[in-house]
Amino acid sequence: MDVRHADRIADALEELVFTGQFNDGDRLDEIRLAKQFGVSRTPIREALQRLVASGIAEQLPRRGVFVRQPGPVELMEMFETMAEIEAVCGRLAARRISDEALAELEQANDLCRAAMASQDTDAYYRENERFHHTIYAQSGNSYLAGQALRLHRRLKPFRRLQLRLRGRLAQSMGEHEEIVAALRSGDDSRAATALRDHVGIQGEKFRHLMTELRTAAQ
Amino acid sequence: MDVRHADRIADALEELVFTGQFNDGDRLDEIRLAKQFGVSRTPIREALQRLVASGIAEQLPRRGVFVRQPGPVELMEMFETMAEIEAVCGRLAARRISDEALAELEQANDLCRAAMASQDTDAYYRENERFHHTIYAQSGNSYLAGQALRLHRRLKPFRRLQLRLRGRLAQSMGEHEEIVAALRSGDDSRAATALRDHVGIQGEKFRHLMTELRTAAQ
DNA sequence: GTCAATATTTTTGTATACAATAAAGTGATT
DNA sequence: AATCACTTTATTGTATACAAAAATATTGAC
Known part of the structure; x- marks a missing residue:
């Protein structure tokens, strides 16, 4: 069970988005998530990258990552x-x-x-x-x-x-x-x-x- | 032209892979790439994540990222x-x-x-x-x-x-x-x-x- | 009170430091 | 010489520090 934090967190965030814990346009706050998952911002940022890559979220440069639920x-x-x-x-x-x-x-x-x-x-x-x-x-x-x-x-x-x-x-x-x-x-x-x-x-x-x-x- | 380093580097690496500068199985060494692009490992790692997400490279946990040319x-x-x-x-x-x-x-x-x-x-x-x-x-x-x-x-x-x-x-x-x-x-x-x-x-x-x-x- | 200009805070993006694991090297034993 | 245990080195993954930009708050003029 020695899995990278980033991967584990990405899976967890995906699940949260899929089960409707976030609404369209919600910002995924790095610091808040870091505290929530008990890790630093680094693995959180990696996880967010994965969400962006799979189209679940959107990244606005220097603004943050926002969940993107399909309409x-x-x-x-x-x-x-x-x-x-x-x-x-x-x-x-x-x-x-x-x-x-x-x-x-x-x-x-x-x-x-x-x-x-x-x-x-x-x-x-x-x-x-x-x-x-x-x-x-x-x-x-x-x-x-x-x-x-x-x-x-x-x-x-x-x-x-x-x-x-x-x-x-x-x-x-x-x-x-x-x-x-x-x-x-x-x-x-x-x-x-x-x-x-x-x-x-x-x-x-x-x-x-x-x-x-x-x-x-x- | 104020673009994130990570994005610029990801594009550059994609281009390098596509134009055959790397062979299948080559390891994308973070430190080497960091020196090459004149940045720290952080944006390099973000760029590598993008390559992995798009299927151009593969990540083996705690081993590294390796280019994956289709056979x-x-x-x-x-x-x-x-x-x-x-x-x-x-x-x-x-x-x-x-x-x-x-x-x-x-x-x-x-x-x-x-x-x-x-x-x-x-x-x-x-x-x-x-x-x-x-x-x-x-x-x-x-x-x-x-x-x-x-x-x-x-x-x-x-x-x-x-x-x-x-x-x-x-x-x-x-x-x-x-x-x-x-x-x-x-x-x-x-x-x-x-x-x-x-x-x-x-x-x-x-x-x-x-x-x-x-x-x-x- | 409203608005604009400026100062402060927050947040992102990057650099660096550190810890943990894997790889490479070294030497003893058979 | 080959193999195994052990040490050393290198590399990844994570934490923290810092810089730059954006968001927010504050101040002052009207």
Whole structure:
């Protein structure tokens, strides 16, 4: 457990931002954070650099670092990008996926279904993540998979809100099955479409995300 | 011109890595760099953090920061990802592009052609970039456009090698015209395919990139 | 009381000092 | 000669000190 303070603090700050402990535009005060974490400014500044690099915060030279929560527009753009990237992963995976991975997708779906039945939200999220991560990996392009993973993580706190919608879980499960079927058949454009529609936010999903965002902001 | 040392140094180091002044695995010695740039270790360390964040270098805790040049496999993956992301930009742009932007694409193509005729390599690169950046922007998704731009920049040094291939420029111009035609017709899948094929590396292009890489490594 | 000019405080950015860990060197033992 | 323990050196990570810029407070004129 001998990890650099800077890394530990960066993770902690990320978590704080993601869980809504900071509002958009809040200044991340070095001295205050240093006292809070019981370290000097140096590791705090390194951690802040990491937040800036990952787009969670913004740096104004000689002014400070400010948290930057995505607004509705940017959030929509990020979800659209995620949908398109997952579609690409699916397109490539349809031609490259292994039988083992197909089995893993189905297993993840089974466990998702079980989690849904037993109201085990955590398990559902875990298996849902495994499902998507497997598709990223099966794109056969680890750079692309890394990018997908990165954005997936960035959107995590917002996806959480989204899935509370009544009946959404059952619909999501059906979409997962269509995705697996498309991948199994090797139909790349079908897989791309299925994933794009699954991840994308339109119609009811969009309306719901907006209301959730409004309430979360207060 | 009152810019932070750390930012200036990060840009300089990026440039040094991109222009091949460092080999894969080279350690970026803080003390040496500090003397070289005439500053203390502090801004050097901030700059190194930025390189690590952007994937140009890797950090091993309590060991140092090492430059990480992509090998042939990762490079192919990055080019494939670039091709797919450009395809996505094209797919979205086909439905969203403005008449002004279409005119700008054609102007960029005209200037590309002129640059080709007068052997003005710099002008060619400049207009080629404008062509692609315009398509990113016309995706109507500024987050996606930002990601595309980021990867485009990362691949810049390698694209330079690639385009030296005799006759490649003329072929590239033809592909540009097909892309514009697809965008003008609003045919999203045609635009996606045209861009994917244009950016992707297959057949002769692949073989050529590999030999260029081999010679560049020495 | 308001506004501008100036002084004070705060905060960032950089330099330096120090502590902890890893790497390199040294010598004894087999 | 090779290997292991131990010492020395070098390098990273963190703390602190200082300089410069920005933010804030204070003073004085009107």
